[in-house]
Amino acid sequence: MSTGWITPDGTGPLTLPRTVVLVGLMGAGKSVVGKRLAQRLHVPFIDADHEVEKAAGQSIADIFATLGEDAFREGERKVMARLLDGPVCVLAAGGGAFMCPETRRRVKRRGISVWLRADLDLLVRRTAGRGHRPLLNQGDPRAKLESLMAQRYPVYETADVTVDAGEESPDTTTGRVLDALRDWLDANDSPPPEPVETDP
Numbered sequence: 001m002s003t004g005w006i007t008p009d010g011t012g013p014l015t016l017p018r019t020v021v022l023v024g025l026m027g028a029g030k031s032v033v034g035k036r037l038a039q040r041l042h043v044p045f046i047d048a049d050h051e052v053e054k055a056a057g058q059s060i061a062d063i064f065a066t067l068g069e070d071a072f073r074e075g076e077r078k079v080m081a082r083l084l085d086g087p088v089c090v091l092a093a094g095g096g097a098f099m100c101p102e103t104r105r106r107v108k109r110r111g112i113s114v115w116l117r118a119d120l121d122l123l124v125r126r127t128a129g130r131g132h133r134p135l136l137n138q139g140d141p142r143a144k145l146e147s148l149m150a151q152r153y154p155v156y157e158t159a160d161v162t163v164d165a166g167e168e169s170p171d172t173t174t175g176r177v178l179d180a181l182r183d184w185l186d187a188n189d190s191p192p193p194e195p196v197e198t199d200p
Contacts, residue, residue: 016041019083020090020181021107023098023156024116025148027126029165029173030092033116036174038090047092051079077103084110095148099155112184114177115159120146122166160184 020037022030031047038045049060052075056063063072076094080103083091091111097103098113107113118126124142156162161180165173 016043016088019088019111021111021113022092023113023159025123026095027123028116028118030116032170033173034090034092036170037177044089046089049094052076055079113159114161115156116165117162118165
C-alpha cells in the first residue's frame with residue numbers, strides 16, 4: 001500500500017505525518033543532511049542543540065563548564081519534549097538525546113526516528129579540530145568516540161530507520177534518507193502522534 005506521503009523522486013507534493021528525528025553521533029551529518037531533508041520535504045529544520053543554547057542563553061560548552069553534563073541533559077530533555085509537541089519538522093537531535101528513555105518514548109509516539117550510522121574513521125575526520133564539542137575536549141577524541149559508539153549504537157539501533165552515512169555527498173545521503181522514509185511510511189500506517197505521559 002502506498003501512502004502517497006513521499007513521491008518516487010523524493011519531492012512534493014506530500015504530507016509528512018510526523019516529525020523526522022535524526023539521531024546519531026557527532027559528525028554523522030545530522031545538521032547538514034537535516035537541512036537538505038527539510039528543504040526536500042518542505043518543512044522547517046530545527047537543530048536541538050541550538051534550541052538548548054537559546055533556552056539556556058549560553059553555548060553547550062559553557063553549559064557543561066558551568067552547570068555540568070547532568071544539567072545539560074535535563075535541559076535537552078525538556079527542549080526535545082517541547083519540539084516534539086510542536087509542528088512537524090525535521091529535527092536534528094543531539095548525540096546523547098536519544099539515550100534518554102523518556103525522549104525515546106516521545107520520539108516513538110510522536111516522530112519517525114532516523115539513525116545516521118557512521119563508522120569511526122569518518123567520525124574522527126569530521127570532528128577533528130572542532131572545539132565546540134565538550135565530550136571530545138578531554139583525552140583522545142578517537143578513543144572517546146569509540147567509547148560513545150559502544151555505549152550508544154545499541155540504542156540508536158532501535159530507531160525506526162537506519163541509513164549509513166559514508167563518504168558520499170550530503171545530497172546523496174539525503175536521497176537515501178528519503179528513500180528509506182518512503183519505504184517505512186509505505187510499510188507502516190502512521191496515525192496522528194499520540195500524547196505522551198511524562199515520568200512523575
